[in-house]
Amino acid sequence: MSAVTDAAPVAAPTHPIGQSIRDSLVVGKRNLIRMSRIPEMVIFGLIQPIMFVVMFSYVFGGSMNIGGTTDSGVYREFLMAGIFAQTVTFATAGAGAGIADDMHKGLIDRFRSLPMARGAVLTGRTFADLVQTALTLLVLAIVALLVGWRTHTNIGEVLGAFGLLLLLGYAFTWIGALIGLSVSTPEAATSGGLIWLFPVTFISNAFVDSSRLTPWLQHVADWNPFSATVQACRVLFGNPGVSTSDAWPMQHPVWASLIYSVLIIVLFRTLSVRKYRSATA
Helix, strand or coil: CCCCCCCCCCCCCCCHHHHHHHHHHHHHHHHHHHHHCCHHHHHHHHHHHHHHHHHHHHHHHHHCCECCECCHHHHHHHHHHHHHHHHHHHHHHHHHHHHHHHHHCCHHHHHHCCCCCCCHHHHHHHHHHHHHHHHHHHHHHHHHHHCCCCCCCCHHHHHHHHHHHHHHHHHHHHHHHHHHHHCCCHHHHHHHHHHCHHHHHHCCCCCCCHHHCCHHHHHHHHCCHHHHHHHHHHHHHCCCCCCCCCCHHHHCHHHHHHHHHHHHHHHHHHHHHHHHHHCCC
């Protein structure tokens, strides 16, 4: 007679990529629920870009020379690509502050003790920030239409421009994640997230024609990743003020925007996940 041995059931192996995606979605859902319970975070995030639209459009619009004209309507169309790009990049400070807050409260240590993918906490957080950024862009686009902004291309190109904006915002969110893991308080993360953003966004073609800058500043602005996305959006929106610079990012802005954003994601996601393994509150 042959003996029948009862063997313990063996769990099916979990594919690491599938597990990482599931864990990231769970963490992302947790952050979205948290954001929905603090509506003032979303409201305050909308107020600043709306103020920029109104102030730049009506206060500075008549004094800006774009393409040989100081018409305020032309400047509004020139401006909006820059405002959209600035809005998605400023979300970096919020991402850094949120991760720093989780670190400060000990949540990161709890997540690290769970059997989950190492990068899922950060990926979920950045995904939730991306959803919030998309909502902000939607509201901002409606406000822009109300103040006179218009696009002059087809719907595919317009959606492509917003896709590049969200990709840039997602890339910069990973910079915020690294900052949030590197400081000890949410306040420090907010300050650290804004200090470098101001020169990046203002030494660019977002608010003025870069050809009017001094030569060395124009060179910096033309090779700025932020400027590449702004230029790409103006091209895809059909808005005035497209740069005539010979710099490669200005001649091939869509490709430049894609390459810059992907490189930033790869670099700073790698650094952030590495920092996540050893960061302490």
